[in-house]
Amino acid sequence: MSADTDPGRPTTRIQREKQEVILEAALEIFSQYGFRGSTIDQIAEAAGMSKPNLLYYFKSKEDILAPILARILDTWLEPLRELDAEGDPLPELQSYIRRKLEMSRDYPRESRLFANEMLRGAPDFSNVLHNELKDLVDEKAKIIKGWMARGKIAKCDPYHLIFAIWSTTQHYADFDIQVRAVLGKERGGDGRFEDAARFLDQLFLHGLSPKK
Template identity: 60%
Template sequence: MTAKDNKPQTRIQRKKHALILDAALDVFSTDGFRGATLDAIAARAEMSKPNLLYYFASKEAIHTALLSRLLANWLDPLITLNPSGDPLQEILSYVQRKLEMARDYPRESRLFAGEILRGAPHMGDALRSDLRRLVDEKATVIQGWIDQGRLAPHDPHHLIMSIWAQTQHYADFDIQVRAVLGDADWAGAEAHLKQLFTRMLTPT
């Protein structure tokens, strides 16, 4: 809602709010922040621009709302990496969940990529605080497994970034993937990444 309206939303207002965010996700993930317009978002949501502005004061407000929701979902798979679990299975489960997110939430992945390419003007603080703390925490867990001889030696921070690169690629570069493969081969991608990380991380 707009900043001036702090009242609890009605069911209809919640529905409209969700409709706008879903429409905006389509527009932002396709056209980028600079290319997106309130007119395009309103048209995609099948409502008038003044009606849209009743819920969000600006394009920036919609974009920020989407990014706030996205970051929480994006961090969840890494949060669930269990220090007490089997190291290789924990890493493989993380890879699988990230790949599933690329498959199931390609618009969100491209929205995130677009924000990063713009220099993260809306998410920079969160990336340098929440994300960095979480990655440092999980890198410490992975390094502990390595020190115990339960995983082959690798830089934990770069391992996490490699997982991001090799899973989110399938969403962020969807056009390229489909141009080469015809259709996104998710089962093949999962099998390949499982084999890749198993061989890379299994202690010799």
């Protein structure tokens, strides 16, 4: 049994450090080659350890992938959790859009890995998507509907609003090479994220402003 799955054995500091090295290496490999295209040998090499040593901590690729995906989803959902029903709707949504865009800038590997998992049907993640993710989106969609009912923002489908925010912000991570190629050297640097933020503010906040 691998060190990370033995409930009867306390994990030492060194073991936790080794596990973190493996997870970091696996994130790099998975984000480059996808889960199916990656091998334990590649991950072990990236982690600077032998394959048998890696398998002491994680017995399979699936065992390595599970905690990585759990962390990614937790990180991805944190800004949505902070959407406050008592807050001013447009600033609340602006803050959410900005934070999602910052995540695309700061966590491009995680975004690409998550997107790849969705494309392959999320076989190891289906339960979380149908429960934790759905419950949170249902909760926040209810908040958005409440804002609409009080005339705070224009009426629209709150679920598709959330989907649109996800797709437009994560585009800058998942298609970063395309974005930089099209923008060119002058506009494809770090400033592209601030340019994107200004445009998305205009797109969403203007569209959501209540009609007079």
